Amino acid sequence: MRLGINLGYWGAGMDGDNLAVAQEADRLGYDVCWAAEAYGSDAPTVLSWVAAKTERIDVGSAIMQIPARQPAMTAMTAATLDSLSGGRFRLGLGVSGPQVSEGWYGVKFDKPLARTREYVEIVRRAMSRERLTYEGEHWTLPLPDGPGKPIKLTVHPTRPHIPLYIAAIGPKNLEQTGEIADGALLIFPAAEHLEETALRHLRAGREKAGLTMDGFDVHPTLPLALGDDIDALADIFRPYTALYVGGMGSRKQNFYNQLAQRMGYEKAAAEIQDKYLAGDKAGAAAAVPRQLIDQTTLLGSVDRIADRMKAYAAAGVTTLTLAPAGFTLDERLAALRAGVEALERAELA
Secondary structure (H helix, E strand, C coil): CEEEEECCCCCCCCHHHHHHHHHHHHHHCCCEEEECCCCCCCHHHHHHHHHHCCCCCEEEECCEEHHHCCHHHHHHHHHHHHHHCCCCEEEEEECCCHHHHHHCCCCCCCCHHHHHHHHHHHHHHHHCCCCCCEECCCCEECCCCCCCCCCCCCCCCCCCCCCEEEECCCHHHHHHHHHHCCEEEEECCCHHHHHHHHHHHHHHHHHHCCCCCCCCEEEEEEEEEECCCHHHHHHHCHHHHHHHHHHCCCCCCCHHHHHHHHCCCHHHHHHHHHHHHCCCHHHHHHCCCHHHHHHCCEEECHHHHHHHHHHHHHHCCCEEEEEECCCCHHHHHHHHHHHHHHHHHCCCC
């Protein structure tokens, strides 16, 4: 099992330390460094900066939002980043959510599965450097009855195939991801529930495409915090879990709330959402079960984290991306080093 690092959103208060974290991950042998975007920092700018300041580690977008860019623009960005980084770029895509898609980008959040499938097809076609033509429900290239003509990408990516990942949570999205992508980016993954919440759907998609899980990257992200007091460590992530389960998306369209329900936390998920949407963020955080946090993070000593890593590897995870927690740079770097030590103790390196 390989390790990755997730820097999260630029502008989240730890910007001055993020480059040092990425460089230490590069030195320690981490496989990939991801950066996110929502409605603040964009991922490609951050990744180009990190790639310029590192030597070996891959850089990946987790995620570049589909409503933010035309697919041909995404292909251009991916090819450019792959070229500039010497073949170290991984393209992670996702549809975002209805609030961001419609409120920030002005793009209707409808038919996300069909839109994603067409988007991936166009991006891959463009990156292959064939003349770009496409006829679909959401995109037609070139536009008919106009001056447009089929054009091919002028940039030569370093590699003929840039790895493409999709951020997926729901069963249908997971199945399609298994069918059309090279890997799945998972969030709030519990090793105990990974088969029923993710793996069986990904496997069904691979089978639909006539493929196996061999070579497919099952790639969850987990926060990591070192310490002896598990309750205190879990409390660090209460606001984070409450935000996603309670306030990410609308009451009817909160994919993280639905995931918590599928993991057996129906009552708690409803309480967290009710309190969060009522403005009681502290109450929502207090309502998050400690077990839910413990199952979706890596908490405790190096040995305890190693045991959890074994469970994820046994469940089918191929790359485990860590979000090292800490109030100082030294604490984050210590968590980063602990991740490598735990992987070695688990005999997974």
